[in-house]
Amino acid sequence: MAEIEVNFVIDRLVPLLQEEAQLLRGVRTEANSILAELQVLKPFLRNLDERDARGELDEGVKEWVKQVRQVSHQIEDVIDEYMLHWAECPQRRGFIGFFYKVGHLIRKLKPRHDIASEIQDIKGTICEINERGNSYGFSSIDLQGSTSIGKNIPWHDPRLASLFIEEAEVVGIESPRNELISWLLEGSPKRGVISVVGMGGIGKTTLAKIVYDNPIVIAHFNCHAWISVSQTYKKKEVLKIMIKTLDKEQTESASEDMDKMDVTSLIEKLRDYLEGKRYVVVFDDVWASQFWGFIKNALPDKADKGSRVVITTRNDAVADSCKESPFYHVHKLHPLPPEMAWDLFCKKAFKTDFGGFCPPELTTLSQNIVQRCEGLPLAIVTIGGVLSTKEKVTQQWQRFHNSLGSELGSNPRLTGIKRILSLSYFDLPYCLKLCYLYFGIFPEDFSISCARLIRLWIAEGLVQRNAGKTLEEVAEEYLTDLIDRSLVQVSQVDFDGKPRRCRVHDMMREIILLISKDLGFCDILSKDNPGFESSDGLELRRLSIHNSEDKVLKSIRGSKIRSVFSFKANELPEPFFGILFSNFKLLKTLDFENAPLHYLHEEVGNLFHLRYLSIRRTETKVLPKSIGRLQNLLTLDLKRSFVYELPVEINRLHNLRHLLIYYFKTIELGFGSTQGVKIHEGFGCLEALQKLYYVEANHGPWVFEGLRKLTQLRKLGITKLKREDGEALCTVIEKMDHLESLSVWSLRRNEILDLQRIASAPKYLRFLYLKGRLEKFPVWISRLKNLVRVRFRWSRLTEDPLPFLQALPRLSELGLYGAYDGELLHFKEGGFQKLKKLELHDYNAELNSVIIDNGALPFLQELVIEDAPQLKEVPSGIQHLSNLTSLGFYDITQELARKMQPNEGQDYGVVKHIPRVHINVAPSWSVIMSDDK
Incomplete structure (x- = not known):
């Protein structure tokens, strides 16, 4: 697994050599030489990583790979140390500046000399490593074929067992089996393609094989073929296997002739054989999205034969590549529900001892183990099989549960899980490997904000630049790719269907932790792992604190960690932050979200390399002035902390991309409101900013002068706007061509938001939130074709806003909170064709x-009506909303509530088709809930 470290170091060295013209004499030459040596290593390392995962490397080669990893870390260290020393040189000009610079150079001469010497030593080490590699025959490795390395170690593909599972041994197979069989036998007479998609170990091959072997399926088709494709398929070999499998009468001489054919000739031979036949071919374990583009040429498409192709894959992109087929279906396999998972586990773990039933004394432990498997059949079956051989006593099972992660790495009977799940990881390009390992930093079952994850990836330098795209856009593509590959699960979607939060399967997290430890990528400090130790001599790069032990300081002393994360609820030792900031100068990431942090230490300004700082949801109230020295900072997240005012030194952070700065002001009885933050004059120099929310507008006209310069903003939130500021804000908004999210709040509830003067609104605007009084509806909003989410609060419009909004082609969420003073809201036929969520809060106005x-709101899923005292009837036409799944009435009158409640022997009338109805009667706060009426 040295490939990702070497690539990462190369990515660091190249821009350094291109951009740093003032490198010490001799260092540039040595660094270029190191770069050349690393480039020589690159072609072999990926090949070795894959073979290491299959257990094909002997100990000598493993030691060589370990040395490559160690030297990669040394290079990264010396790069960061060099940049730090260079940055500390004073930048003063003139005669006095000359003496400052000379004095500094004298003080730093030895450290710089030491760095130059270390670079020379590293060069010598890499040359030795390359020479040692030649002794293993690396120079003659056939990167696409086999090698002598570890050739005597047999490779047993653990996926093979999936082909020979009896249907009686499988649970939850009936529904997907029947669906696939119906797709095979029925539907279009043209050639059809069926894709079975899901993460590794979820049962794709097992399902496809059971369907393929079904007697009805066998009888329906003239010829059949099962082809295992895998990651490193060769076109010619796949075609030859297909011909031999389909044509049982192939002679030995015909097989010899095929060896002499090229790909085109083999395709023609295959087409000739299949012409006029109804065939079914299963391509199992397809990884490349280009596969269908190649193989479809060998499969004739006779309109009257009804031939079928089945593809199993872990990657949505592979399934999407077949969409051009006239008859096309995708079956997405999901983890087993808890009941089926438990049934399968008991069948395996207690088959011989207890007739498939769990004894009471092991029930809790067994359920915890099954929960760790998260419905993954491979894990359930394998772990159940291992436990079936163990004595059925609580102590043994408890030890197994506690050490499941290490068991995956060491227990020979569990290595199949590791190998199958690891295949998806090793198929990733190196940049995605690093990003995927990042999920191991977070606690088990942790649902991660996608925005937070993307900002962390960028801060760590894991996202490669791509011409014409921002780093954030490239990172979003990375995340989408990981989701499509079934490696990451979406746990929450945004209002427009985009992933909002995500997580990894617990079994995959265990694999990530094993790989991370080997690479020195990250270590978890927890009650089960209280020490912070290096792996194979590697300096661990990231520390994730999951517990409240007082051993943190002792653990991190002497290390060269780059990132620290805290997921603790209790206090860290008092001197922790001071020592951290003053002694670990190479830190790049500090994420203390939700940590027990009361203040930010002045020493934080010494962290020249720091690119990400989050004190979100902490009790910090003031930022130190030293924050202005963090010139590499990309993200400063103060969201929901108690920081009310930013120091003027913030204006020095010219690389800052994300400034998240609103806080929550408590009013009384635990209730509060979101407040913007005061920012000082001159912030317009932060021209790299993409996110700025929320800032207060009522401190002077210079606020708008600063905003006018921030033309790269994607998200802007501004509070305490006065009526006279409207024209200035309109001018600002017109210049923000990239703006996607805009929130504007007035100074007080009855303050007018004067936003009529926008002639050309940002065309990419997707989210709009206006909080304040509107004299009339801003017509420019109705021209925003990309708007997905709109909220009006306190608007008190005298004209109906619906005619202006109903034609917006992408609007999926609408919130009207005291937005309209009229008595009637009429959703007309054909209006709001994409709307999924509608909230109406009237705030004691006139709506009755x-x-x-019929034909309006056809895709509405959620409707909320709150605080509408004049509303006495259920909305007319609500029965037309066939997709409505949730209806909420809150703070409504007793009269309306009675009409909603079921009488004895009666149903809910016009809302009986809605699965969930919630009723809350003002002012008693009593709740009547109906689920699955």
Whole structure:
């Protein structure tokens, strides 16, 4: 697994050599030489990583790979140390500046000399490593074929067992089996493609094989073929196997002739054989999205034969590549539900001893183990099989549960899980490997904010630049790729369907932790692992604190960690932050979200390399002035901390991309409100900013002068806007061509938001939140074709806003909170064709009637009506909303509530088709809930 470290170091060295013209004499030459030597190593390392995962490397080669990893870390250290020493040189000009610079150079001469010497030593080490590699025959490795390295070690593909599982041994197979069989036998007479998609170990091969062997399926088709494709398929070999499998009458001489054919000739031979036949071919374990583009040429498409192709894959992109087929289906396999997972586990773990039933004394432990498997059949079956051989006593099972992670890495009977799941990891390009390992930093079952994850990836330098795209856009593509590969699960979607939070399967997290420890990528400090130790001599790069032990300081002393994360609820030792900031000068990432942090230490300004700083949801109230020295900072996240005012030194952070700065002000009885933050004049120099929210507008006209310069903003939130500021804000908004999210809040509830003067609004705007009084509806909003989410609060419009909004082609969420002073809201036929969520909060106004025409709101899923004292009837036409799954009435009158409640022997009338109905009657706060009526 040295490939990712070497690539990462190369990515660091190249820009350094291109951009740093003032490198010490001799260092540039040595660094270029190191770069050349690393480039020589690159072609072999990926090949070795894959073979190491299959257990094909002997100990000598493993030691060589370990040395490559160690020297990669040394290079990264010396690069960061050099940049730090160079940055500390004073930048003063003139005669006095000359003496400052000379004095500094004298003081730093030895450290710089030491760095130059270390670079020379590293060069010598790499040359030795390359020479030692030649002794293993690396120079003659056939990167696409076999090698002598570890050739005597047999490779047993653990996926092979999936082909020979009896249907009676499988649970939860009936529904997907029947669906696939119906797709095979019925539907279009044209050639059809069926893709079975899911993460490794979820049962794709097992399902496909059971369907393939079904007697009805066998009888329906003239010829059949099962082809295992795998990651490193060769076109010619796949075609030859297909011909031999389909044509049982192939002679030995015909096989010899095929060896002499090229790909085109083999395709023609295969087409000739299949012409006029109804065939079914299963391509199992396809990884490359280009595969279908190649193989479809060998499969004739007769309109009257109804031939079928089945593809199993872990990657959505592979399934999507087949969409051009006229008859096309995708079956997405999901983890087993808890009941089925438990049934399968008991079948395996207690088959011989207890007839498939769990004894009471092991029930809790067994359920915890099954929960760790998260419905993954491979893990359930394998772990159940291992436990079936163990004595059925609590102590043994408890030890197994506690050490499951290490068991995956060491227990020969569990290595199949590791190998199968690791295949997806090793198939990733190196940049995605690093990003994927990042999930191991977070606690088990942790649902991670996608925005937070992307900002962390960028701060760590894991995202490669791509011409024409921002780093954030490239990182979003990385995350989408990981999701498509079934490596990352989406746990929450945003209002427009984009992933909002994500996580990894617990079994994959265990694999990540094993790989991370080997690479020195990260270590977890927890009650089960209280020490912070290096792995194979590697300096661990990241520390994730998951517990409240007082051993943190002792653990991190002497290390060269780059990132620290805290997921603790209790206090860290008092001197922790001071020592951390003053002694670990190479830190790049500090994420203390939700940590027990009361203040930010002045020493934080010494962290020249720091690129990400989060004190979100902490009790910090003031930022130190030294924050201005963090010139490499990309993200400063103060969201929901108690920081009210930013120091003027913030204006020095010219590389800052994300400034998240609103806080939550408590009013009384635990209730509070979101408040913007005061920022000082001159912040317009932060021209790299993409996110700025929320800032206060009522400190002077210079606020808008600063905003006018921030033309790269994607997200802007501004509070305490006065009526006279409207024209200035409109001018600002017109210049923000990239703006996607805009929130504007007035100074007080009755303050007018004067936003009529926008002639050309940002065309990419997706989210709009206006909080304040509107004299009339801003017509420019109705021209925003990319708007997905709109919220109006306190608007008190005298004209109906619906005609302006109903034609927005992408609007999926609408919130009207005291937005309209009229008595009637009429959703007319054909309006709001994409809307999924609608919230109406009237705030004691005049609304007494809601009408929904047939054909309006066709895809509405959630409707909320709150605080509407004049509303006495259920919205007319609500029965037309066939996709409505949730209806909420909050703070409504007793009269309306009675009409909603079921009487004895009666149903809910016009809302009986809605699965979930929630009723809350003002002012008692009593709740009537109906689920699955």
